[in-house]
Amino acid sequence: MLAIRLQRNGRKAFPLYRIVVQEAQRHPLSGRIVAQVGSYNPHTKATVLDKAEVEKYLGNGAQPSTRVIRILVKEGIKMPKWVKMPNEKKAAAKHADKLRKNQPKEEEAPAEEA
Numbered sequence: 001m002l003a004i005r006l007q008r009n010g011r012k013a014f015p016l017y018r019i020v021v022q023e024a025q026r027h028p029l030s031g032r033i034v035a036q037v038g039s040y041n042p043h044t045k046a047t048v049l050d051k052a053e054v055e056k057y058l059g060n061g062a063q064p065s066t067r068v069i070r071i072l073v074k075e076g077i078k079m080p081k082w083v084k085m086p087n088e089k090k091a092a093a094k095h096a097d098k099l100r101k102n103q104p105k106e107e108e109a110p111a112e113e114a
Helices: 051-059 064-075
Strands: 001-009 012-023 036-041 046-049
Touching: 001 051, 001 064, 036 051, 046 064
Parallel strands: none
Antiparallel strands: 001 012, 012 036, 036 046
């Protein structure tokens, strides 16, 4: 089974990613890839894709990772129906009752006139 995933390149504290097609059982850093279909720079959000190659591998059943799904959708590539779309994370406050916006509003005392 094939997977479309990110492979980290670049230097320390400045990652750059290749978008590669690889066997799903292999580790992303193993270096053995089937094809390189693009690149992604998280600092500038620049993405370079070979859309025809990506669509070919998606048509042949390659499962993209969750981050790659977000990148491909942003670039306008239509996902097949069987691709599991990532859930939107909703952060919930642990102690919502302690937040200032949830406290009852204090009424301001009217200023006394002299």
